[in-house]
Each structure stands twice: as C-alpha cells, then as structure tokens.
Amino acid sequence: MxxxxxxxxxxxxxxxxxxxxxxxxxxxxxxxxxxxxxxxxxxxxxxxxxxxxxxxxxxxxxxxxxxxxxxxxxxxxxxxxxxxxxxxxxxxxxxxxxxxxxxxxARVLPGVTSPLTNGKDIDWVVIRENSEGEYAGNGGRVHRGLPIEVATETSVFTRRGVERIHRFSFELARKRPRKHLTLVTKSNAQRHGMVMWDEIFYEVAKEYPDVTTRRELVDAMTTRMVLKPATIDVMVATNLHADILSDLAAALSGSLGxxxxxxxxxxxxxxxxxxxxxxxxxxxxxxxxxxxxxxxxxxxxxxxxxxxxxxxxxxxxxxxxxxxxxxxxxxxxxxxxxxxxxxxxxxxx
Structure with missing residues (x-):
C-alpha cells in the first residue's frame, strides 16, 4: 500500500x-x-x-x-x-x-452563487510565478525617520524564472479543452522587467502552436474577469499580479472560502x-x-x-x-x- x-x-x-x-x-x-x-x-x-x-x-x-x-x-x-x-x-x-x-x-461549484450574473462562465486557472518578481525581497531602507528616508522594492525577473513559468503555463493550457492562455502584463508602464516577461512569453509560444494566446494588461484583465469571464481559460501573471487576480477570481466564484x-x-x-x-x-x-x-x-x-x-x-x-x-x-x-x-x-x- x-x-x-x-x-x-x-x-x-x-x-x-x-x-x-x-x-x-x-x-x-x-x-x-x-x-x-x-x-x-x-x-x-x-x-x-x-x-x-x-x-x-x-x-x-x-x-x-x-x-x-x-x-x-x-x-x-x-x-x-x-x-x-x-x-x-x-x-x-x-x-x-x-x-x-x-x-x-477557479470555478463556481454546484449550489454556489457567483456575484456575477454570468458566473457560470468562470472556469479558470490562474498561474502565478512564485519565486521572484515583486516578492523577490530585493531592496531596502536607508535614513530611517529622516526627511530624506528612502525605501526601495525592486522587482527581479530572470530569464530562467520567466521562461520556466511560461513553459509550465503552456503545458497546462495544452491539457485543457480550450487550449487558451492569456499573458497578463504591465509592460506599458514597467518597461524593463515586464517587457522581458512579454518577449520570453512569445519566444516560448512558438513551441506551442496548438495553444491560442492573448495579451492583456493587468488592469484591463480585472475588467475582463468581471465582464467577459467566458473569454478566459488559463492566465499567467507575475507574483504580485497573480496574487491579486486570484483573490478576485475566488470572490467571483462565490467566496475565498x-x-x-x-x-x-x-x-x-x-x-x-x-x-x-x-x-x-x-x-x-x-x-x-x-x-x-x-x-x-x-x-x-x-x-x-x-x-x-x-x-x-x-x-x-x-x-x-x-x-x-x-x-x-x-x-x-x-x-x-x-x-x-x-x-x-x-x-x-
């Protein structure tokens, strides 16, 4: 046994x-x-x-x-x-x-009521990069308590870390019926790490021609989750972005519980x-x-x-x-x- x-x-x-x-x-x-x-x-x-x-x-x-x-x-x-x-x-x-x-x-279980009228369309998987990004712990504080006090919190994106989470996401999306993966990003404002995040996504995407992809800015993604849940299948996002989006997904599914x-x-x-x-x-x-x-x-x-x-x-x-x-x-x-x-x-x- x-x-x-x-x-x-x-x-x-x-x-x-x-x-x-x-x-x-x-x-x-x-x-x-x-x-x-x-x-x-x-x-x-x-x-x-x-x-x-x-x-x-x-x-x-x-x-x-x-x-x-x-x-x-x-x-x-x-x-x-x-x-x-x-x-x-x-x-x-x-x-x-x-x-x-x-x-x-995230999906609405039988007998559970979503706050959305179209909540039955929720059948998602949120994939969160869990080792680096905004939660890498890189930064510090100096001159504490003084008017010139400074605190920095630096997001860290490595090619190895980004590539492996994207490949994991494509592999998971490929196993689901719809074979659809949404890239969640904020590369319009974060022009270094997030631009690399996007570029690596599309490099990996070439290996998965059977998976349909979509790119969405994280702020627009919140509205899509509420207004057009049927257009989402699997989404991949950074440590911070997916942390937030997955709580929203849980609430829209009925409860964090x-x-x-x-x-x-x-x-x-x-x-x-x-x-x-x-x-x-x-x-x-x-x-x-x-x-x-x-x-x-x-x-x-x-x-x-x-x-x-x-x-x-x-x-x-x-x-x-x-x-x-x-x-x-x-x-x-x-x-x-x-x-x-x-x-x-x-x-x-």
Whole structure:
C-alpha cells in the first residue's frame, strides 16, 4: 500500500480548524482506497514566533525535505506584522523549495452563487510565478525617520524564472479543452522587467502552436474577469499580479472560502506545498464556521500531484455533492458549521 508522509502546518487562525478537517477527510478517503497518509503536525505558527522568536526552527527546511507533500493552513496574526509572518514562514518554504508554480483554479461549484450574473462562465486557472518578481525581497531602507528616508522594492525577473513559468503555463493550457492562455502584463508602464516577461512569453509560444494566446494588461484583465469571464481559460501573471487576480477570481466564484492553491516544484526536487488561499481570517477564527471546502479542494490537488488521480476525483465529486445540497457555511449564505460540512463530505465519500 502506498503511504504518503504529509507535513501538516496549520499555522494561524482558521488554519488550525480547516486543516484538521482536511486531515479527517483525507483519512476517510484513504480508508476506502488503496493508499494511506501519515500526517505529522508541525507547530510552526505566530504563537511559536512570539514564544521562541522564530517560525521555522533550525533545520526545519531539511526536515521538510523528508515529506512527500506539505499541507499548509495559514499564516498571519494581529500580534505580528504581516511582513514578519509572511517572510518568516510561507515564503522561506516556497522560495527555499523552489515552488515556482503557484496554481489556483477557479470555478463556481454546484449550489454556489457567483456575484456575477454570468458566473457560470468562470472556469479558470490562474498561474502565478512564485519565486521572484515583486516578492523577490530585493531592496531596502536607508535614513530611517529622516526627511530624506528612502525605501526601495525592486522587482527581479530572470530569464530562467520567466521562461520556466511560461513553459509550465503552456503545458497546462495544452491539457485543457480550450487550449487558451492569456499573458497578463504591465509592460506599458514597467518597461524593463515586464517587457522581458512579454518577449520570453512569445519566444516560448512558438513551441506551442496548438495553444491560442492573448495579451492583456493587468488592469484591463480585472475588467475582463468581471465582464467577459467566458473569454478566459488559463492566465499567467507575475507574483504580485497573480496574487491579486486570484483573490478576485475566488470572490467571483462565490467566496475565498472555496479557493485552493498548489505551490508546485514541478521537477519534484523538493516537496510541493498545498494551501487554501483564505488566510487566517481573524474575524471568524475560533467560531467553528470557517469554510473547509477550500482545504478539501486543496487536498484533491495534493492527491493529484501525488499520483492519486482517482482519489482526487472522488474527493471533488464528494465536494460538489455537498455544495449542490447547499450545506453551506455563512460565507456562502448558509448556517452550517465547519464540522457539519466536514461530516457531509465524509458521508458523501
């Protein structure tokens, strides 16, 4: 029997609640399958940071390398500045394990209502370059507190980094029925890095004549997502642009509570990390009403990455059965609790 060793990092806020639900569902799925999961929880969180002064302990990344995948909840605390928590936990894993392809599917699940009248046309995949760009961390501050204080934040685009995310995007678009890929850019204003981003896209495009392409400025892309969702299939964008667009995609699909993410190292030199995109959600943490659907969909993406496509499909079918039955948490207009949605998905399995 195949046994997958999963590092579980619940993190902060509702991350602890939804990841516990996700593990319950994975165990239920494995009981009726021909594989097993061995989850190991790591207490890397803002509480640990406040107590010990670090998110990831010495040797933490080396320890993570021994796992088949990483299941991540959320990071962020009202007691810790956001840039400290993000750079203390999530980004060291993504960048340290070269998880350069961030994949975020978006579609309106059965029984879920989109705020758009044409929301049924949403069937997208947002691909985010996840290792460099605007989140490279290149920059600094000098003369702090003085009138001449200066802060710089420099986007970094490398030919290797840009080429590989474009090639990944073309490969994914080629596997989908429409075979359509939108290049999201801002090269009219950012004339160096973004112009190179565009040029490399069209160089790679020559290798994929079966994929139809479109170029769209990022500001125009937001309006296209709202007004003409049927014209979009797969989109590829930089670290910052795709971060923003994928949250919009989730909201247009009904809720951030249903949106999954995979942080992939496609070459499988390191374990990949799978996380729902909703964040730690301080306002509802501890109330038992966090939507676990994003976590379950994320778990399905993890299973697919691990080679368990049949189990992933079973889980997605169970998710859609539950959403179609309108067993919804408050973010989707329902009254169900996290536990009730979890129980319903397990029953559907």
């Amino acid at each position: 195949r046994n997958y060793k999963i590092a579980v990092i619940p993190g902060d806020g509702i991350g602890t609640e939804v990841l516990a639900a996700g593990i319950d569902v994975l165990h239920a799925l494995a009981r009726n399958g021909d594989f097993a999961i061995s989850p190991q929880q790591l207490p890397w969180s803002s509480d640990q940071y406040l107590h010990l002064g670090h998110y990831i302990p010495d040797g933490g990344l080396e320890r993570l390398k021994t796992f088949d995948a990483i299941f991540f909840g959320a990071v962020g605390s009202e007691k810790v500045p956001d840039h400290v928590s993000l750079w203390g936990l999530r980004l060291p894993i993504c960048q340290g394990f070269d998880q350069y392809a961030n994949v975020r599917p 249903i949106a999954p993410t995979a942080n992939l190292n496609p070459e499988r030199e390191f374990p990949s990390m799978f996380e729902p995109i909703h964040g730690s959600a301080f306002d509802i943490a501890g109330k038992g009403i966090a939507n676990p659907i994003a976590t379950f969909w994320t778990a399905a993406m993890m299973l697919e990455h691990l080679g368990e496509a049949k189990a992933a499909a079973r889980l997605m079918k169970a998710i859609e059965t539950v959403t179609a039955a309108k067993v919804h948490t408050p973010d989707l207009g329902g009254t169900a609790t996290t536990k009730q949605v979890t129980q319903a998905v397990i029953a559907a399995l």
